[in-house]
Amino acid sequence: MASADQASFARALASALHGAAPGSRVSLIGSLGAGTADEYSDIDLPWVVPDGAMPRCAEWLGEVLGAVAEVASVRSVPEFQRSGLRRLVFVRFRGVPVLEKWLAAGPQSVRERLAPYLRKITERGLLAIDDAKQAALHFNLLTVTTVFQRTFYGSMPMPPGEADESVSGVRAFLRLYGADS
Template sequence: MDKRSAILRGALTVFARDGYARASIDVIAAEAAVSTRTIYNHFQDKAGLFGAVIQESATRVAAAQLEIVDRHLRKITDLEADLIEFGIAWRAPMPDYAEHSALVRQVNAEAGHIPAEAIEAWQQAGPLAVRRALADRLAAFSTDGLLTVDDPLRAALHFSLLISGTNPSYRGGPVEDLTETVTSGVRAFLHGYGR
């Protein structure tokens, strides 16, 4: 593994565990098995390193989520059933990305202390990229006469919020009965957007 990758991996572990404010370059260097000088040679400062870490991590998670969007919404045979199946797959915990989920919880807790550019980069690379892909699918369903969607991005946000329930898995708490939460959310969504 090259040094930049080692730094990013080590920094993800430290930022996910300690948060942005408490993480130190010395601890990150120890986790990555590199010198602090090596970190500063690759990244200007802690803010730059954090921005690179969260953007890279969000890009990987978004790729996995985009694959779920494509797999489940490529072809619709029964809109309600297909949206429920998609919602369950989309909201199911992703153990391979547990550190990213922990990092997102840290960001939510420390948003006022994290550079705005890093948060914007994370949003663009991750959540907003996935929302745009879902919006494109919802717009296509509207064109096909399955839904009535005037603002696809807003509809995608509504869908996401409706199927999240009170304990979305990204918050790290216990997950409600996912099937029940997603089913009721999809039905509420279709009540507002269905034809």
């Protein structure tokens, strides 16, 4: 989807959200909001609803957005599901392939590019790996997942001092795949 189409789609989503909850506010942030969007950009729309309305609004979010485009999936981050104040929700729309493009360019690509290096390190006797692609997946899960969760998938800066969790992920990977393990 071209960035002009993304911006138009984002405006339609924002309008639907605003109209669904009187007194609410919707803003466009992220790369679209900053005017730096590319074909991999997603749509980031913080939606601030009146006090006490969050549970009700979260309940019918898919229906509201479905009036704009067919919703393929709605996923709420578990840490906020019981909160009466906030939700972090990811919505995928049918026919809007941003997620698929991002996965192919990001996580899947990283695994494909990391696997040959892990094979070479294994050949040198430094790691004990039977399946380099699986090991690359484990490396990503142990090092990147925490960063994604702590930064709400890049929407906030990493809290100070928490980068050590990625280092501990590397240590865990080496305990799992180290030649001396």
